[in-house]
Amino acid sequence: MNAADRERYSRQILFPGIGEPGQEALLRAHVAVVGAGALGSFHAAALARAGVGSLTIVDRDYVEPGNLHRQWLFEESDAAEALPKAVAAERRLARINSQVRVRGMVADLTASNLEDLLGGADLILDGTDNFDARYLINDFAVSRGIPWIYGAAVGSYGLTMPVIPGQTACLRCVYPEPPSGGQPTCETAGVLNAIVSAVASLQVAAALRILCGQSAEVHSRITTLDVWTGAIRQIGAPRDPECPCCARRQFPYLEESRRGPITLCGRNAVQIAERERPIDLLQLKARLEPLGEVRANEFALRFLTPPYEMTIFADGRAIVKGTSDPGIARSLYARYVG
Numbered sequence: 001m002n003a004a005d006r007e008r009y010s011r012q013i014l015f016p017g018i019g020e021p022g023q024e025a026l027l028r029a030h031v032a033v034v035g036a037g038a039l040g041s042f043h044a045a046a047l048a049r050a051g052v053g054s055l056t057i058v059d060r061d062y063v064e065p066g067n068l069h070r071q072w073l074f075e076e077s078d079a080a081e082a083l084p085k086a087v088a089a090e091r092r093l094a095r096i097n098s099q100v101r102v103r104g105m106v107a108d109l110t111a112s113n114l115e116d117l118l119g120g121a122d123l124i125l126d127g128t129d130n131f132d133a134r135y136l137i138n139d140f141a142v143s144r145g146i147p148w149i150y151g152a153a154v155g156s157y158g159l160t161m162p163v164i165p166g167q168t169a170c171l172r173c174v175y176p177e178p179p180s181g182g183q184p185t186c187e188t189a190g191v192l193n194a195i196v197s198a199v200a201s202l203q204v205a206a207a208l209r210i211l212c213g214q215s216a217e218v219h220s221r222i223t224t225l226d227v228w229t230g231a232i233r234q235i236g237a238p239r240d241p242e243c244p245c246c247a248r249r250q251f252p253y254l255e256e257s258r259r260g261p262i263t264l265c266g267r268n269a270v271q272i273a274e275r276e277r278p279i280d281l282l283q284l285k286a287r288l289e290p291l292g293e294v295r296a297n298e299f300a301l302r303f304l305t306p307p308y309e310m311t312i313f314a315d316g317r318a319i320v321k322g323t324s325d326p327g328i329a330r331s332l333y334a335r336y337v338g
C-alpha cells in the first residue's frame with residue numbers, strides 16, 4: 001500500500017476490524033457482483049469506494065427511467081441513452097475510484113458462462129432479482145468453495161444470508177427448491193430505495209468481513225428487515241447434513257441441459273420452460289393489471305408490455321414475443337412473474 005492509499009482509506013483502516021492488513025486484503029480482492037440493479041449498483045459503488053481491487057459486474061438489462069429512484073449508480077443520462085447497466089456501472093465506477101479494475105459484462109448468467117464470469121472471484125454478491133440465478137450461483141459457489149451473500153428486497157421488506165461453503169448453511173439447506181408460483185416483484189409490488197440500501201449494506205459488510213479474513217466470525221443466519229415498520233429479525237439457519245448441494249455435492253443447476261430458453265425460429269419469440277412451477281394465473285392477472293393490458297383464463301395469461309407480449313401458461317412456461325434474445329425474455333419473466 002502506498003501513501004496515497006493509506007490516506008484515501010485512512011478512516012477505514014482506523015476501524016479495528018479492517019486495519020492495514022484488512023485494507024491490503026481488500027486491495028488484492030476480486031468480487032463479482034451479479035445483477036447491477038438496485039442491490040448490485042449499491043454493492044459495486046460501496047466496494048469501489050472501500051478499495052476492493054477488482055470488480056466484475058454482470059448484468060443483462062438496460063437503464064430505464066423507472067430504475068432511477070433506487071439504483072444508486074445511475075443517472076438520467078444513462079436512462080436517456082438506454083445504456084446497458086454493466087456499461088453505465090463501469091463508467092461511473094471509474095469516476096468514483098479510478099484505481100479499481102472494473103469489468104462490466106453485459107450478459108445473462110447461465111450454466112455455460114458461469115466459469116468465465118465468476119470463475120476468478122474471491123466472493124460473489126447477489127444483486128439478482130430471481131431464484132433461477134440464485135440457485136445457479138449457489139451451486140457454482142458451493143462447488144468451488146467461493147463465499148456468496150444472498151440478498152433480496154421488495155416493497156419495504158428484505159432479507160440477506162451469507163453463504164460460506166463448508167461453514168454456513170447454503171441456499172439449498174434453507175430452501176431446497178425454488179419457490180413455486182409467481183412471486184411479488186419490484187415491478188408488481190413496488191419497492192422503497194431504503195430497503196435496498198439496508199439489505200445491500202448488510203451484504204457489503206459481510207463481504208468486507210469475509211474478505212478481511214474473518215469468515216469464522218460470520219454466522220449462519222438469515223436477517224430479515226422491514227424499513228417501513230422497523231421490524232428486524234435474525235433466524236438461525238443450520239446446515240442440513242443431508243443437503244443435496246453442500247453435503248452430497250450434487251449441482252444440477254450447473255448442468256446446461258437443465259436451463260436454456262429456446263429461441264423460436266422465425267417467430268421473433270423466445271420460449272421459457274426452465275422449470276415446472278405451477279402458477280395461479282388469476283392471481284398473477286390481478287398483479288399485472290395496473291401495468292398493462294392483460295387477459296387470462298385458467299390455462300394461459302397474455303400480458304402486453306410493448307414492444308413485448310408475454311404468454312404465460314399455468315405450468316409456468318412462457319412465450320415472450322417481440323425478441324429473439326433469451327436474456328431479454330428471461331429478464332421480462334423475472335420482472336413480471338417473479
Ligand SMILES: [Zn+2]
Nearest residue numbers: 170173243246
Ligand atoms: Zn446446503
